[in-house]
Each structure stands twice: as structure tokens, then as C-alpha cells.
Amino acid sequence: MKRIFDLQRGLSRDGSTVPLELRQQRLRKLKTMIQTNEAAFIAAISQDFGNRSADETRVLEMGMVLNAIRHTSSHLRRWMRPERRPVSMVSQPARAWVRREPLGVVGIIAPWNYPLFLSLGPLVDVLAAGNRAMIKPSELSPRFSDLLAQVVADTFAEDEVRVFTGGVEVAQDFSALPFDHLIFTGSTAVGRKVMQAAAANLTPVTLELGGKSPAILCDDYDVEKAAKSVAFGKFLNAGQTCIAPDYALVPRAKVDTFARAVIDSAMKSYPTLAGNDDYSSIISDRHHARLVAAVDEARAAGATVLTAGDATMTNDRKIAPTVVIGAPETGVLMREEIFGPILPVLPYDSIDQALALIKGRARPLALYAYSTQQAKLDRILDSAISGGVTLNGTLIHAAQDGMAFGGVGPSGMGGYHGRDGFLRFSHSRSVFKVGFVNGFEKMGPPWGRLARTAAKLLMR
Numbered sequence: 256m257k258r259i260f261d262l263q264r265g266l267s268r269d270g271s272t273v274p275l276e277l278r279q280q281r282l283r284k285l286k287t288m289i290q291t292n293e294a295a296f297i298a299a300i301s302q303d304f305g306n307r308s309a310d311e312t313r314v315l316e317m318g319m320v321l322n323a324i325r326h327t328s329s330h331l332r333r334w335m336r337p338e339r340r341p342v343s344m345v346s347q348p349a350r351a352w353v354r355r356e357p358l359g360v361v362g363i364i365a366p367w368n369y370p371l372f373l374s375l376g377p378l379v380d381v382l383a384a385g386n387r388a389m390i391k392p393s394e395l396s397p398r399f400s401d402l403l404a405q406v407v408a409d410t411f412a413e414d415e416v417r418v419f420t421g422g423v424e425v426a427q428d429f430s431a432l433p434f435d436h437l438i439f440t441g442s443t444a445v446g447r448k449v450m451q452a453a454a455a456n457l458t459p460v461t462l463e464l465g466g467k468s469p470a471i472l473c474d475d476y477d478v479e480k481a482a483k484s485v486a487f488g489k490f491l492n493a494g495q496t497c498i499a500p501d502y503a504l505v506p507r508a509k510v511d512t513f514a515r516a517v518i519d520s521a522m523k524s525y526p527t528l529a530g531n532d533d534y535s536s537i538i539s540d541r542h543h544a545r546l547v548a549a550v551d552e553a554r555a556a557g558a559t560v561l562t563a564g565d566a567t568m569t570n571d572r573k574i575a576p577t578v579v580i581g582a583p584e585t586g587v588l589m590r591e592e593i594f595g596p597i598l599p600v601l602p603y604d605s606i607d608q609a610l611a612l613i614k615g616r617a618r619p620l621a622l623y624a625y626s627t628q629q630a631k632l633d634r635i636l637d638s639a640i641s642g643g644v645t646l647n648g649t650l651i652h653a654a655q656d657g658m659a660f661g662g663v664g665p666s667g668m669g670g671y672h673g674r675d676g677f678l679r680f681s682h683s684r685s686v687f688k689v690g691f692v693n694g695f696e697k698m699g700p701p702w703g704r705l706a707r708t709a710a711k712l713l714m715r
């Protein structure tokens with residue numbers, strides 16, 4: 256790891272910028288790498304989970320990265336162009352512009368839940384910005400991680416991109432390397448450790464973390480329609496999605512109808528659980544046990560638990576889509592990010608009350624609101640902060656190459672995707688070129704009339 260880092264860092268310090276054609280070529284190689292290994296990636300990810308739908312892996316992982324490559328390749332020339340900037344009056348005559356330059360070597364630490372999208376998605380932006388990259392995928396998706404390491408080694412030179420597999424010790428050593436930038440996707444708790452390790456090197460970080468993303472149903476919106484949408488966002492990948500709606504806030508009188516409709520919708524999407532390739536398993540026994548215990552805890556505290564399907568647990572580590580009404584505030588379900596197919600539904604009596612509940616918690620990664628009235632949606636947007644938002648739907652804001660994706664506060668810092676990602680992994684270098692006369696230096700010393708005129712202008 257250290258050898259590759261030194262090699263990449265050394266080459267990135269040779270002073271030459273990385274031309275457009277080389278960046279495009281790296282993106283093309285990445286695209287071919289994903290396309291030619293489609294079946295192998297799908298199989299590895301599915302085996303890591305126990306079961307993961309091939310369609311989900313195609314649409315939500317490979318498709319997303321390939322889309323990002325298309326978008327970035329077609330705009331990169333324009334993004335790389337130096338940007339002319341205004342020159343202040345007292346500094347004339349002159350020209351000023353900003354160059355977008357590579358940072359050097361960027362580290363990428365990825366989680367297991369969308370292992371391909373969250374390791375190669377950042378890589379698109381990192382390569383587009385002209386950097387070299389080192390990737391540390393998750394030890395909880397070992398088959399995928401090994402495959403990634405192998406195909407990256409077959410595709411890229413070691414001074415371009417390399418993958419390092421292993422457990423927490425490897426991750427710790429990795430995050431201690433003096434990268435020029437480090438992007439970490441994972442839990443808030445580990446994000447804290449990564450930022451601490453990076454701070455020792457003054458390595459800037461982008462943290463893509465988690466949190467409890469709420470969905471609010473306003474009283475004017477069709478309950479069934481909202482329930483179907485929340486069910487879609489929640490049960491995809493069995494809830495193991497960072498921006499899955501974590502819990503739902505529903506007008507008190509509609510809680511039962513909403514909860515029932517979520518379950519009905521889940522049963523239509525996943526008529527069976529065992530042997531159903533469309534429904535993901537939970538990644539590990541530990542996570543499975545954590546989710547089962549969280550539901551048991553709520554049930555013991557008097558909550559109503561509804562499940563879609565015959566069995567809550569099956570022997571392939573699946574958990575049936577579950578809705579919990581009356582989950583206690585102090586229980587795991589309402590304290591921690593759920594990251595599984597369990598949806599607490601909370602009643603509210605006024606929108607102010609619902610907003611107060613969201614505002615009283617850590618700022619979430621995503622927020623979902625359902626209303627036909629823009630004024631209501633605006634009110635929610637103005638009151639409750641989150642990393643990103645989808646209105647009248649779920650998840651899809653994260654799939655837009657035209658907007659940054661990221662968190663705020665404990666759900667993360669720094670967005671990427673598309674141009675925002677390109678800028679995130681570029682150094683914006685300001686250049687000032689003095690014109691035919693240098694008025695600044697002409698002022699003095701000795702300070703004279705010119706300096707006094709300039710001072711007058713500046714101190715108006």
C-alpha cells in the first residue's frame with residue numbers, strides 16, 4: 256500500500272497537468288471494465304449478500320456509474336476550461352482566471368451496501384479531475400472486493416488506480432496515508448475516525464455518512480400513493496440504502512391506512528421472500544441479529560408490528576418488509592439508523608409537530624415529503640435541513656448527475672457527482688496576470704497621491 260502510494264504521489268508531483276485525452280481514456284477503460292465484468296460483478300455481489308437482485312445491481316450500481324461516465328465524458332472538456340474571473344477596479348489592468356488542476360492521489364473508502372457504485376462512482380469524478388486513486392472496499396463484501404481488486408489490476412496501471420482489500424486494520428492504515436484528498440462513504444461513527452486520521456496529515460475529507468432520513472406525508476396527499484413510494488424506497492436492497500426513508504411521519508388519522516398500504520405494496524412487489532431473487536438478504540448475521548432484536552424490543556414495548564409475508568425471518572438471512580407503529584422513542588428503531596427493511600410509522604397532529612421532531616434530531620442525509628401543494632413542500636424545505644431531498648418520491652435525487660449528492664452535519668460533508676464531483680477533486684487555482692502597468696506596485700512606497708486615491712476608493 257505504501258509503495259503504491261509513494262509511486263502515485265511521486266508521479267503526481269512531476270508538475271505536468273493531466274490532459275483531457277488521458278482522462279477520457281481512463282474513463283473509457285473504466286466503462287469497459289464494468290461492462291465486460293457485468294456477470295461476474297452481479298454474481299459476486301449477490302453471493303456477498305446471500306442474495307441481491309441482478310436488476311438492482313444493474314440499475315442501482317453499474318447503470319449509475321456508466322451514466323456518470325457518459326455525463327462526465329461529454330462535459331469534461333468544458334469543465335476543464337480555465338474560467339475567466341473579474342478583476343477589481345484598483346487592480347486593473349490585468350486578467351484573472353481559475354484553473355482546475357488535479358489534486359494528486361485520492362483515497363476512496365467504500366461500504367458494502369452498494370459496493371460497486373460507492374467505490375467506482377467516486378472514481379469517475381476522481382479520474383475526471385485528473386487524479387490517481389487508491390480504493391479500499393469493504394471487508395463485508397469480500398467476493399466483490401477481491402473481484403474489484405483483480406479487474407482494476409487488469410485494467411489500470413498501478414500508478415493510475417489500485418484496490419486494497421482487508422479488514423479494519425487495513426482500513427486504518429489506509430486512512431492514515433497522507434492522501435491529497437480522502438473520500439469516505441460509511442457510518443458516522445467510522446467517519447469520525449477517518450477524519451481524525453486524515454487530520455494528522457491535513458488531508459481534506461469528503462464524508463458521505465448515514466443517518467435517519469424521514470418521509471413526511473402531508474394530509475392533502477393520496478395515502479396509497481405515498482405508501483407505495485415509501486415502500487419502494489425502503490425495501491429496495493432490503494432497506495440497506497443510505498438514503499432509504501428511515502421512518503415515516505403520517506397524520507394521526509391516517510397511520511393505520513398508511514401502514515397497511517405499505518405492507519400491501521411490499522407484498523405486491525415481493526409476493527414471496529424465500530427464494531425470491533428480487534428481495535435482498537441482510538449482509539451479515541450480525542446485522543440480521545441487530546434488526547431482529549430492534550423489532551423484538553419495540554414489540555416488547557407495546558408497538559404494533561406488521562409484516563409482509565408469511566415469515567419474518569427466513570433461513571437465507573432475509574427479513575420480511577416490516578412496519579412498526581408505536582416504536583418507542585428510546586428504542587433502537589428510533590435511536591439508530593435502521594439500515595434494514597423496517598419502517599417505523601409515527602403519528603403527528605400538526606405539521607409543526609412533525610417538523611419539530613425532525614429538527615430535534617441530527618440532520619439527516621435525505622428528506623422525503625409528499626404533498627400536492629407547493630406551499631406545504633416549501634414550508635418543509637424551509638424548516639428542516641437535510642443533505643438532499645426528493646419531493647413526492649424517494650431516492651432519485653441521488654441519481655442526478657446535474658446535482659451534488661452529499662450530507663450535512665452528522666450525515667456528511669462535501670457533495671460529489673457530475674461537475675460538483677469534478678470540482679471536489681480538483682484544485683481551483685487562481686491565477687492573476689498583471690497587465691501593461693502594475694498599478695499596485697506603482698502606488699509606493701514612498702506612499703503618495705496614488706495610494707491616497709486608491710485608499711479613498713477602497714474605503715468608501
Ligand code: NAD
Nearest residue numbers: 365366367392393426427430441442445448463464465497
Ligand atoms: P462502515 O463505516 O462500517 O464501513 C465503511 C468502510 O470503512 C469499510 O470499507 C471499512 O473497512 C472501513 N473502516 C472500518 N473501520 C475503519 C477505521 N477505523 N478507519 C478507516 N476505515 C474504516 O459502514 P458500512 O457498514 O460499510 O456502511 C453502512 C453505513 O454507510 C450506513 O451508515 C450508511 O448510511 C452509510 N452509507 C452512506 C452513503 C452515502 O453516500 N452517504 C452511502 C452508503 C452507505
